[in-house]
Amino acid sequence: MKKVNRSVNGQHPSGKADRGLQITGLVATYGKSVAVSSLDLEIAGSEFVTLLGPSGCGKTTTLRCVAGLHTPTGGEIRLGGRRVYGDSVNVPPNKRDINMVFQSYAVWPHMTTLENVMYGLRAQKMDRAKARRKARTMLELVGLGDFEKRHATDLSGGQQQRVALARALATEPGLVLMDEPLSNLDAQLRARMRDEVRQLQKSTGTTVLYVTHDQSEALSMSDRVVVMRQGVIQQIGDPWSLYHRPANGFVANFVGEANVARGTVTEVGERTFTVSLPSLGAGTVFDVAISASEQPPGTGQAVSIVFRPEWVSVADDEQEEAVSRAGRNEVRATLLSSEFLGSHFERTYRAGEHELRVQAVTGPTSLPRQAGSEQILLITPDNLTWFVPESSAGGSSTGGGAAAEGIRESPTVTMRG
Template sequence: MNNTAAGSVVFENVRKTFGAFTAIPDLSLTIEPGTLVTLLGPSGCGKTTTLRMLAGLEHPSAGRILIGGKDVTALPANERDVSMVFQSYALFPHMTALDNVAYGLESSRIRRKEARERAEEGLKLVGLAGMGQRLPAELSGGQQQRVAVARALVLEPQVLLLDEPLSNLDARLRRRVRTEIRDLQQRLGFTAVYVTHDQDEALAVSDRIIVMKDGQIAQAGAPRDLYDAPASAFIADFMGEANVLPCDIVGVEGDSATISVEGLQHRVAGRNIRTGPAQLAIRPNAITLAPRTSNGSFNGEITHAAYLGDRVEYEVKTSNGTLFVVDPAVEQALAPRTEVTIGFKNRGIAIIG
C-alpha cells in the first residue's frame, strides 16, 4: 500500500447553517499531513457536522475546504480522495470480509485480480490475514471494525475519517482497538481525522485534539497541553473531571505563581499571570486528604467514600463547595464524617482565569 498519500486539511472561515440554525458559525483550522487529529466535544458541538463537510456529505454555507492543497468545497464525496469509517461499520452482511474490503476498489473499476490482492493486503495490515472468507456475523465487533478500517485504507486516501469508530465496542475491546488504530496510523503515516465524545479515547490516540463547543474551537493543542493547561472551566471539566475553586494569585515569579485557597498556599505553573482573584482547576487525583489533627488552613469533611478496588473516591464538603477526590491509598481509606485537612500535589493544578 502507498504510504505517501497523506494530505493536509484546511478549513477557511467555514460556516454551516441548517435553515435558521447556525451549526458552525466560523471555523478555521489546519491539520498537518500524517497526523491524527481528534475533534472532541459534547453532543451538538459541531464535530460530526465538521467531519461530514470534510467528507462531502454536507456542503458549507460559506468558506472553503482544502485537502492536500486542493479546493474541494464544491466537489462531491466520491471526488475528494477521503475514506470514512462509520460508527456502524456499514459492512455488507451477505459479503465476506474480503469482498467487503475489495468492494470500493472494484467499484473504482480496478481489475478484480488487483482488487482482491489489495484487499488481502488490507486484511493482513489490520491483523485479519486468513479471515477473508468469514461473513461479518462470524466476526467479533473488534474484527468487524478492523474490516471497516481495511476497506477504507485500501483506497489509499489522502485523509482517513473516523466517526465514533469504537462506540459499539465494550470498554476492554475499545482500549485494544484504539491502540491498534493509533499504531496503524503511525506505521503508515496517513492523515486521520477522528471524531469522538470520549476524552480518554482522544487522549490515547491523538497527535492533536480540537475541542469544540457551540460550533467553534474552544481550545486546540497536544493532549498533554489540554489536560495540564486547560484554558477554561469547560475544557478543564471536559478533558477529565476537574474541581474548580476560587483562588487568589498572591505572587508571580517567572512562569509560575503562588496561589492561595482559604489560606493554603501553593506554587502553580503558568504564563502571563497577574496577581488578583482567579479560578483554579484541580484534578481529583491532585488533592491530598489527611485526618484533621491540627488547625490546617484548608479543611473539609468527607461526606461520601466509595471503594473501587484500585482507588477510593471521596466527596469532601468545604466552604467552597464539594470536592471530588480520587485517592489510590486504599489501605488508608478514610470514613465518611472524617474531618480532613486538604492539600495539593504538584501536578494536575492549573489557573484558568
Template structure:
C-alpha cells in the same frame, strides 16, 4: 504547509451556527481527534470535510486545493477520502474479502491487483483467517476491523472516522483504540477522528481539538490538553478536576470562594479579576493529620468514601459549602464524618483566566 486546512469554516442551520468560523490546520500523516460533547459541532465539521454538506462560510483546502466553499464544493467521490461511520455498513451478502474488495472493483482494478491489495490489508488488520466469513458470522470488533480494512484498502489521502467505536462494549473499545493507532502508525494516512470519549482521543491522537458550541476551545497534544487546559470547559471535559472560583490577588495567588487561598504553579491569571483554579482529583493529598506545610491546605469533612479496587474515591466538604473530589490509595481508609486535611500542591494548581 498544512495538508488539510479549515479557514473560517462555518455552517449555519437557520440562525444557529453549528460550526462557527473554525480555523484548523492538519499536517500530512497526522491523526487529529475532534473531541467534545454532543452538539458541539464535531460531526458537522467532519461531514463538511467529507463533502456531505456545504459550508455557509469559509473554505476547506486539501493539499493546497480548495474543495469546499459556499456554492462551490467538490462532491464526496472527488475528494479521495474514506469515511468510517458508527454503523459498520457492511454488505451482509458479501464475504469479508468481497466487502473489502468492493471499492477496488468499483475502480475497475485488475483481479490480481485486487487480490494483492486485499490480502495485504487483511493481514494488517488480522482478518486473513476470516476472509470467507460473512458479517453475521463476525463479532463486533471483527466487523469494525473489516470496516477499517475497506476504508484503508483504497489508499485514501484522508481518512475520516465518526464515532467508530461507539457500538462496541468497553473491552473491545479499549482494544480497538490501540488497533486504530497501530494501523495509523503503519500507513500514516491523514486522519480526522470524531469522538466524545476522552480516552479514545488520548490513546489515538497526535493532536486533540476540543470543541464547544461550534468553536475550538483548545488544540494541542494529549499531554498539553490534559496538563495545561486554557479554559474551565477544557479542564472539566478532559479528566477529573476540581474548579475553584476566586480572584487573582497578586503574583501567583488566587483567593477562592469559601476562604481557600491557592498559590498556582502555572496558568493564566486575570489581574485583579475573576480567576478559576483547576486541580486534578489525583493531585490532591488527603490526610487524617494536619500537614506540616501551611500553604494551600484546608480542613474538611469526609462526606463519601468509595472503594474502587485500585484506589478510594472521596468527597470532602470544606468551609463555604464547596465539595472537593479526590482519590487516595486503598490503604487510606477514612470513614465518612471524620475530619481530614487536604493539600493542594502549587505545581498542580493551574489558574484559568476564562
C-alpha cells in the same frame, strides 16, 4: 496486527506525498440553527486529530462538511492543497479522495470479507487480480487474513470494524474520516480496538480526522485533540496539554474531572504566584507554580484555579499534626462520601462553597475514613493550573497557564498566554 512501513521524509508508504487538511472559516447551519461557527483547523499529513465534545457541539457536522455530505454555509476546505469547497467550488464526495468509517461499520452483508475490502479498489477500475492481492494484504494487516471467505454476518462487531478499516485504507486516500467507530463495541473490546486503530494509522501513515465524545479515546489515540462546544473550538492541543493546561472551565471539566475554584491574585513572585480562595474556606491561600513558558497573571487579577482529583493528597494523622499553620496549599474539608474502588477511594468533600472530588490512594494498613470527619487536603504548587475566567477576560488574551499556540480566540474561549 501486522506492521507495514511508516511514512518517511514526508512520503506515504505508497510513494504518494503526505496530504493534509485545511479548514478555514467554516460555517455550517441547519435551517436557522448554527451548528459550526467560523471554524479554523489545519491537519498535517499522517496526523491523527480528534474532534471531541458533547452531543450537538458540531463535531459530526464538521466531519460531514469535510466529507461532502453536508454543504457548509461558508468557509473553505482544502485537501492536500486542493480546494474541495469554497468560492463556488463544491467537489462531490466521491471525488474528494476521502474514505469514511462509520459508527455502524457499513460493511456489505452479501459480500465476503475479501469482496468488501476489494469494493473500493474495483470502483477505481483496478484489475481484479491486483485488487484481490491488495485486499488480502490489507486483511493481513488488520489480522483477518484467515477470514477472507466469511460473510460480514459471520463476523463479530470488532471484526466487522476491522473490515471497515481495511476497506477505508485499501485505496490509500488522502484522508480517512472516522465517526465514533468504536461506540458500538463493548468496553473491553473498545479499549483493545483503540490501540489497534492507532497502531494501524501509524503503520500506514494515513491522515485521520476522528470524532468522539469519549475523552479516554481522544487522549489515548490522538496526536492532537480539538475540544468543541456549541459549534466553537474551545482549545486545540496535544492530550497532555489539554489535561494539564485547560484553557477554560469547560475544557477542564470535559477532558477528565476537575475541581475549579475562583480567587484573586494577591502576590506574584519569580517562581510562584499567590491566590486568595475564600470560596474554599476563610483564609484559604494557594501558591501556584509558574512554568518557564507562561506569563503569570497580575496582582489583583481574578483567576480560576484547577486541580484534578488525583493531584490532591489527604493528610494522615501525623501530617495533620505537622502541617504548616500558615494555611497555604491546604484545604480544611468535611468528608461527605467515600467509594472504595480497589486501587483508590473516590471521595467527595465539602470545603466552603465547593464540593471537591478526590482520589485517595491507600495501603493495606490505611483506616477507612468516616463520613462527617474533617480532614486536611494538600495540593502542591506544581499540582495546580489556572485560567482567566471568561467574565474577567473580556474576550482578550490576558492571562497564562498554557502556551497560546493552538488555542483560537472565540466568544467563549479564554486565551492563555
